[in-house]
Amino acid sequence: MDAFFASVELLRYPQLKGLPMVIGGGRRREDEMFERLRQTHPDIEWGPGTLDRIPPDAFPRLADYVGRGVATTATYAARQFGVGSAMGLMKAAKLCPHAILLPVDFDEVRRLSRTFKQVITEIAPVMEDRGVDEVYIDFTDVPGGQREGGRVLARLIQKSIHQATGLTCSIGVAPNKLLAKLASEFNKPNGISIVQPDDLQQLIWPLPCRKLNGIGPKADEKLKAHGIQTLGELAARERDWLIATFGKSYGAWLHEAAWGRDERAVVTESEPVSMSRETTFERDLHAVHDRAELGAILTRLCEQVASDLQRKGYLARTIGVKLTYVGFTKVTRDLTLDAPTADAAAIRRAAGQCLKRVDLSKRFRLLGVRASKLVKPGTPEAQEAAYSGPARPKPRDKAHPDERTDLLFPELD
DNA sequence: TCTGGGGTCCTAGGACCC
DNA sequence: TCTGGGGTCCTAGGACCC
Numbered sequence: 059m060d061a062f063f064a065s066v067e068l069l070r071y072p073q074l075k076g077l078p079m080v081i082g083g084g085r086r087r088e089d090e091m092f093e094r095l096r097q098t099h100p101d102i103e104w105g106p107g108t109l110d111r112i113p114p115d116a117f118p119r120l121a122d123y124v125g126r127g128v129a130t131t132a133t134y135a136a137r138q139f140g141v142g143s144a145m146g147l148m149k150a151a152k153l154c155p156h157a158i159l160l161p162v163d164f165d166e167v168r169r170l171s172r173t174f175k176q177v178i179t180e181i182a183p184v185m186e187d188r189g190v191d192e193v194y195i196d197f198t199d200v201p202g203g204q205r206e207g208g209r210v211l212a213r214l215i216q217k218s219i220h221q222a223t224g225l226t227c228s229i230g231v232a233p234n235k236l237l238a239k240l241a242s243e244f245n246k247p248n249g250i251s252i253v254q255p256d257d258l259q260q261l262i263w264p265l266p267c268r269k270l271n272g273i274g275p276k277a278d279e280k281l282k283a284h285g286i287q288t289l290g291e292l293a294a295r296e297r298d299w300l301i302a303t304f305g306k307s308y309g310a311w312l313h314e315a316a317w318g319r320d321e322r323a324v325v326t327e328s329e330p331v332s333m334s335r336e337t338t339f340e341r342d343l344h345a346v347h348d349r350a351e352l353g354a355i356l357t358r359l360c361e362q363v364a365s366d367l368q369r370k371g372y373l374a375r376t377i378g379v380k381l382t383y384v385g386f387t388k389v390t391r392d393l394t395l396d397a398p399t400a401d402a403a404a405i406r407r408a409a410g411q412c413l414k415r416v417d418l419s420k421r422f423r424l425l426g427v428r429a430s431k432l433v434k435p436g437t438p439e440a441q442e443a444a445y446s447g448p449a450r451p452k453p454r455d456k457a458h459p460d461e462r463t464d465l466l467f468p469e470l471d
Numbered sequence: 472t473c474t475g476g477g478g479t480c481c482t483a484g485g486a487c488c489c
Numbered sequence: 490t491c492t493g494g495g496g497t498c499c500t501a502g503g504a505c506c507c
Contacts, residue, residue, distance in 0.1 A: 065507095082475080128475050143507095149472040189478090189507040274505045307481075308504095336476060376499085386474070390501060426476085 060208065061324060062182070062195035063230045063238035064215065066174050067247045068167060069131050070225060071160065074114055078157040080141060080150055082130035083123070094118070095161075114158060121155035123147050126338055126423075130162055170223050177218045182211070186324045194235050196324035207231065212250045236320035237262070239271050258318045263290030270315055277304070277312075292316040329432070330372070334380075335362040336426025342384050345418035352425065357402075359427040360409055364402035367429055373398035373440060374429030377408035381416060382424035390428075391415045398433050398440060405429065 069081065096102075098116055129150055132141045139154035147159070171190040179185050182203070184196040195215075197203040203211045208231040219227045226248035230241025237253050240262060244251035253261055267289055268278045284303065286292050292300075293316035301309035314320070337359065343352055367374055377399075378392030391412040399405065409427050433440040 126473090126475075130475090144474080146472065146474050149474085152472060192507070272505070276504060305482090331479065332477095334477065338475060378500090388502080392500065394499065424475090 059196055059234065059323065060198050060203070061232060061235045061238040062197055062208065062212065062215075063192070063232075063235065063242045064178065064195060064227055065192040065242055066170070066219060066223070066225045066227045068170065068191050068225065069133065074158065074160075075133055076135060077114060077133065078136035078139065078141075078154050079133045079160060080120055080129045080136055080147065080154075080157050081132070081160045081162055082143075083125070083127035083147060083159060083161060117158045117160060119155065120147065120151040120157040120159045123151055123159055125340065132157075170225060173223050174219050174225060174227070177222050178215060181215055181218065184324050184326055186326060194238065194324045207252050207254070209250055209252060216248065216250070234318075234320040235322055235324065236271065236315060237318050240265065240269060243269070255318065259290070262318055263288060263293060263316075265289050267292055272311065272315065277308075280304070289316050330370070331432065332428055332430035333363060333366045333370070333372070333374070333432070334426055334428035335359045335366070336380060336424060338382075338424045342421040342423050344421045355425055356409060356413075356427070357406055359425065360406040361402045363427050363429050364400055364405050367400035367432075371434060372429075372432040373400050373435055374405075375399075375431035375433065376429070377405050377412065378428040378430065379409050379412040379416070380424070380426035380428065381422045383420050383422045386423075389416050392428070392430070394431065398431075 069075070071079070095112060095116065099112055102111055125147065127147045129141060129143050129145045129147060131143045132150075136150075136154050136157045139157075141150045141154050141157065150157070167190060175185065175187065175193060178193060178195060182195045182197050182200045184199070186194040188194060197208060197211055200211060205211070212229045212231055216227050216229065219225055228242050228246045228248060229250045230238040230244070230253065231251070232238040232241050232253040233255055241251040241253040242249075244253075244261070266278075266287060267273050267281050268275075270289065273281070280303075281287075281292065286295065292312060295313075295316075297310065297313040300312050303309060304312055337355060339355075345352060363374075375398040376392050376394045378390055380388065380390045382388045393408050393412050395404070395408060405427065
């Protein structure tokens with residue numbers, strides 16, 4: 059299989075690009091920012107992409123930011139100060155206080171995302187969706203796809219995306235998905251990079267392990283502790299040693315990946331596994347002292363999950379909750395129901411049951427609700443799940459030993 | 472200066488059944 | 490009374506990705 063990996067560069071405020079600028083802030087903050095901009099610039103007609111028409115000095119400075127948001131992305135001018143995506147904005151403000159802070163225009167991002175994927179599938183229909191700004195493409199069967207090793211097709215895709223959206227796009231071309239993704243980073247933004255099997259030693263092995271899709275911070279740290287910094291050093295290790303050190307599955311994968319081997323197909327369609335909603339509070343909350351507020355938040359999250367399920371046409375058989383405590387430790391509880399549901403009240407009851415099993419004596423910063431074991435109504439799976447006969451015994455339904463936990467949702471008793 | 476929100480996949484132990 | 494192995498489901502946690 060020959061694969062492309064394409065990622066579009068979504069940062070596109072032309073008149074601002076040379077300035078240090080950070081985009082992000084969290085949904086709530088972003089709504090507030092929009093509101094403020096509307097007030098200061100009532101003359102601007104609001105719609106997708108209108109941020110482009112606002113003068114730079116109208117935007118808030120990062121130094122004025124208060125809250126728990128993170129940076130979605132940053133211009134190169136801001137990156138020079140050490141600011142990067144996923145960084146907390148309070149930290150970013152210390153590094154680069156004069157940066158402009160821009161809200162994310164989610165509607166516009168979704169529109170651009172749809173458009174660029176549509177452009178691609180019209181040219182190369184075997185496309186795998188990897189999020190708002192990334193896709194894999196299997197171009198083995200695209201007419202003319204092999205010309206100049208794929209470069210001609212890559213250029214056509216770039217040009218078509220730019221015409222339709224104004225976005226630039228970086229493309230990696232390689233014999234498999236793993237290498238294509240690596241290749242796409244060689245020439246950002248708006249680049250094309252081609253990696254062939256023979257390039258392994260030259261182009262891939264000098265890279266830090268962390269560049270590989272699947273080696274995250276933890277694995278990277280462990281690799282470093284064993285003196286492995288680059289993919290070449292990883293490739294030099296015995297397969298058996300990797301398996302002994304990293305486990306059967308992950309160790310074997312590390313070995314294959316370091317040698318540039320990857321057999322995964324480009325997957326054009328997939329069913330969702332779960333749907334969830336979560337929110338980080340503006341201040342840490344406590345089950346007893348902030349009971350009313352938390353109850354309202356939980357209800358809202360359940361309603362959102364229910365409406366997501368209904369809109370997308372799914373029922374869920376398992377409902378779960380998630381908490382993040384002040385110290386950032388996380389806990390989850392879930393409950394499998396006898397009959398699948400997309401009903402807000404049923405989800406709320408199940409979530410309440412789950413919450414009774416967690417320690418609510420400590421303050422927490424995040425609450426989430428998750429629906430999983432999804433079925434489509436009317437399918438055989440759904441029928442079976444709905445009429446599964448007598449309720450199975452629920453083995454572990456112990457309340458948390460902290461008796462105050464019942465204070466949170468008394469109506470459930 | 473702490474660290475968003477939405478996902479997927481993997482591991483591992485216990486219950487339960489044959 | 491103790492000893493099994495295999496398979497599936499449920500639950501909890503964690504790594505990783507965009």
